[in-house]
Amino acid sequence: MGSYVLRRLLQMIPVFIGSTFLIFVMVHALGDPVNALFGDRAPDPAVAAQIRAQYNLNDPLWKQYVLYMGRLFRWDFGTTFTGQTVTSQLAAAYPTTLKLTAVAFTIEVIFGIGLGLLSGLRRGRLADSSVLILTLVVISIPVFVTGYVLQYLVGVRWGVLPATVGFDVTLRSLILPGIVLASVSLAYVARLTRTTVAENSRADFVRTAVAKGLPRHRVVVNHLLRNSLIPVVTFLGTDLGALMGGALVTERIFNIHGVGYALYQGIVRQSTNTVVGFVTVLIIIFLLANLLVDLLYAVLDPRIRYA
Amino acid sequence: MPDQEKYNEADPMAGAGTEEEEMQSAIENRQFDLGTMEGETLVKGERLADHPEAPSADERVVPRSLWQDAWRDLRTNPIFIVSSLLIVFLVLVAIFPSMMTSTNPLNCDLSKSQLGPTGGHPFGFDTQGCDVYARTVYGARASITVGVCATVGAALVGTVLGGVAGFFGRWPDSVISRVADIFFGIPILLGGLVFLSVIKNKSIWIVVAFIVVLGWPQLARIGRGAVITAKEQDYVTAARALGASNNRLMLRHILPNAVAPIIVVATIALGTYIALEATLSYLGVGLRPPTVSWGIDISAASDSFSVAPHMLLFPAGALSITVLAFIMLGDAVRDALDPKLR
Numbered sequence: 001m002g003s004y005v006l007r008r009l010l011q012m013i014p015v016f017i018g019s020t021f022l023i024f025v026m027v028h029a030l031g032d033p034v035n036a037l038f039g040d041r042a043p044d045p046a047v048a049a050q051i052r053a054q055y056n057l058n059d060p061l062w063k064q065y066v067l068y069m070g071r072l073f074r075w076d077f078g079t080t081f082t083g084q085t086v087t088s089q090l091a092a093a094y095p096t097t098l099k100l101t102a103v104a105f106t107i108e109v110i111f112g113i114g115l116g117l118l119s120g121l122r123r124g125r126l127a128d129s130s131v132l133i134l135t136l137v138v139i140s141i142p143v144f145v146t147g148y149v150l151q152y153l154v155g156v157r158w159g160v161l162p163a164t165v166g167f168d169v170t171l172r173s174l175i176l177p178g179i180v181l182a183s184v185s186l187a188y189v190a191r192l193t194r195t196t197v198a199e200n201s202r203a204d205f206v207r208t209a210v211a212k213g214l215p216r217h218r219v220v221v222n223h224l225l226r227n228s229l230i231p232v233v234t235f236l237g238t239d240l241g242a243l244m245g246g247a248l249v250t251e252r253i254f255n256i257h258g259v260g261y262a263l264y265q266g267i268v269r270q271s272t273n274t275v276v277g278f279v280t281v282l283i284i285i286f287l288l289a290n291l292l293v294d295l296l297y298a299v300l301d302p303r304i305r306y307a
Numbered sequence: 308m309p310d311q312e313k314y315n316e317a318d319p320m321a322g323a324g325t326e327e328e329e330m331q332s333a334i335e336n337r338q339f340d341l342g343t344m345e346g347e348t349l350v351k352g353e354r355l356a357d358h359p360e361a362p363s364a365d366e367r368v369v370p371r372s373l374w375q376d377a378w379r380d381l382r383t384n385p386i387f388i389v390s391s392l393l394i395v396f397l398v399l400v401a402i403f404p405s406m407m408t409s410t411n412p413l414n415c416d417l418s419k420s421q422l423g424p425t426g427g428h429p430f431g432f433d434t435q436g437c438d439v440y441a442r443t444v445y446g447a448r449a450s451i452t453v454g455v456c457a458t459v460g461a462a463l464v465g466t467v468l469g470g471v472a473g474f475f476g477r478w479p480d481s482v483i484s485r486v487a488d489i490f491f492g493i494p495i496l497l498g499g500l501v502f503l504s505v506i507k508n509k510s511i512w513i514v515v516a517f518i519v520v521l522g523w524p525q526l527a528r529i530g531r532g533a534v535i536t537a538k539e540q541d542y543v544t545a546a547r548a549l550g551a552s553n554n555r556l557m558l559r560h561i562l563p564n565a566v567a568p569i570i571v572v573a574t575i576a577l578g579t580y581i582a583l584e585a586t587l588s589y590l591g592v593g594l595r596p597p598t599v600s601w602g603i604d605i606s607a608a609s610d611s612f613s614v615a616p617h618m619l620l621f622p623a624g625a626l627s628i629t630v631l632a633f634i635m636l637g638d639a640v641r642d643a644l645d646p647k648l649r
Contacts, residue, residue, distance in 0.1 A: 014485055018486070018488075029505045144586065248590065263497070263500060279501065282497060
């Protein structure tokens with residue numbers, strides 16, 4: 001197990017370098033950041049030269065990248081052109097997005113697996129068909145449409161939950177954005193769980209468990225669900241990254257000042273360090289989630305052993 | 308008997324895009340299945356093999372290929388019929404929008420700004436006073452072009468690279484898999500926000516290229532898994548023993564047996580790519596006016612949703628129905644091509 005984790009961590013290094021370098025190159029292709037800093041005014045040549053020297057902008061791109069990564073490992077994400085440290089921006093934005101993702105993930109897991117189990121156990125019945133149709137409709141409607149409609153109905157018309165979040169992030173205000181963010185993934189989880197549960201409910205080990213007289217809830221939870229969850233866990237792990245990326249849209253609809261907001265500002269102001277810093281942290285989270293998924297395999301399925 | 312078929316037939320989706328360990332267990336399972344199979348099902352297994360021209364004239368029972376079987380299934384599947392009729396209709400609208408409306412979507416009258424549905428203008432007007440019905444009809448072209456072209460591109464790149472990785476193994480596999488991991492490591496909306504804000508003049512083709520660049524790894528993984536499963540089969544060993552070249556093995560024996568899961572995933576991806584284009588346009592990094600697109604219209608309408616909901620709901624409805632049609636088609640094709648579900 002230990003050597004497997006080590007091998008996977010080593011494999012992650014080229015992927016990490018590749019993804020961050022790609023983003024680094026693209027962000028620098030946005031244009032000259034010094035010109036963007038001065039907007040419509042022409043920058044004073046001396047000031048511009050000083051800024052260029054201060055941020056290593058005269059070096060070739062690969063050297064800038066190496067210097068940047070070197071600082072990154074000392075937990076120094078650099079500063080924006082306005083002097084704010086990127087670390088402070090990260091500290092301001094990430095907790096908000098993490099809270100939103102956590103709310104969405106909880107909703108996704110509970111309702112996705114619950115609905116999938118319900119529908120898989122009653123394959124072909126009314127509950128099954130309604131879950132199938134409902135999830136198909138949810139998948140087809142783009143998130144931003146669901147977002148605006150729910151915001152208007154639940155937040156404005158009925159006034160049940162707060163319609164926007166703003167600076168004061170409370171759990172209550174995150175429920176509606178959480179539902180919107182989770183909706184599409186929830187539908188996928190429900191459909192995936194349904195398929196595997198329906199497949200496994202005919203398996204020999206389930207028949208054996210029933211035959212030896214186990215109570216129904218033990219058969220379903222310990223035998224059927226545990227074996228059916230393996231593909232679902234894979235999906236949930238890779239979906240974590242998609243949720244944080246998808247938060248860009250949800251944050252925009254509900255006025256949440258999280259990663260999406262900060263990234264958007266960074267791109268508009270061409271603040272290289274902000275964009276690269278935020279994306280790098282997201283990629284690290286994404287890669288670690290994938291590793292965690294592979295390790296969870298072994299916990300869920302004792303047949304899989306990592307040498 | 309039908310139950311046995313479910314377990315015994317080789318499953319083209321098995322092990323698609325999984326780790327080696329599982330692949331091994333999938334292969335073991337198949338061998339176990341083969342061991343317990345009756346003679347009859349062996350013939351069925353062979354049916355998956357690629358020899359449509361093989362049966363001689365005196366043979367009475369012509370074995371049906373996987374594709375013929377799937378087509379028989381699809382013809383009677385109401386979901387397939389409904390979704391494909393819908394898609395044919397949408398494609399026709401995309402090619403000949405003037406068939407559906409004589410109003411020019413760019414011919415706007417500010418005095419009619421945000422007016423609700425009236426006679427002759429069933430969907431009302433948007434903020435600029437343009438006819439929402441005409442814009443919805445003309446918007447089909449951008450969405451469907453992006454969806455179809457991006458899917459074809461991603462499927463081609465993904466199949467070729469995934470196939471090469473799966474067939475040759477060793478270093479081509481390592482290189483292609485790591486490159487795929489790099490693109491997989493970038494969340495797609497995030498990548499869109501960064502990559503597409505670089506390019507100022509955006510045509511449809513830039514958005515298509517972006518989706519292909521970030522979309523191919525998904526299909527390459529599926530293709531790689533399917534090729535690895537297919538190349539272990541006996542008919543491949545037999546063909547190799549008869550002296551078939553690598554090209555012949557790949558194109559005549561492995562590709563026809565590995566392409567089913569790719570087609571399934573690509574069809575479903577088509578729907579999601581259409582939604583992705585709209586989302587990118589909504590974020591302001593996708594298509595730009597004067598291109599008429601559902602995403603642009605929904606984005607523009609979102610500011611005054613509570614005042615004039617019709618501006619958002621009609622293009623959103625059209626978008627959702629299009630995505631739904633392609634996802635339903637993908638579902639139906641998967642049910643037909645995946646013998647495990649039969």
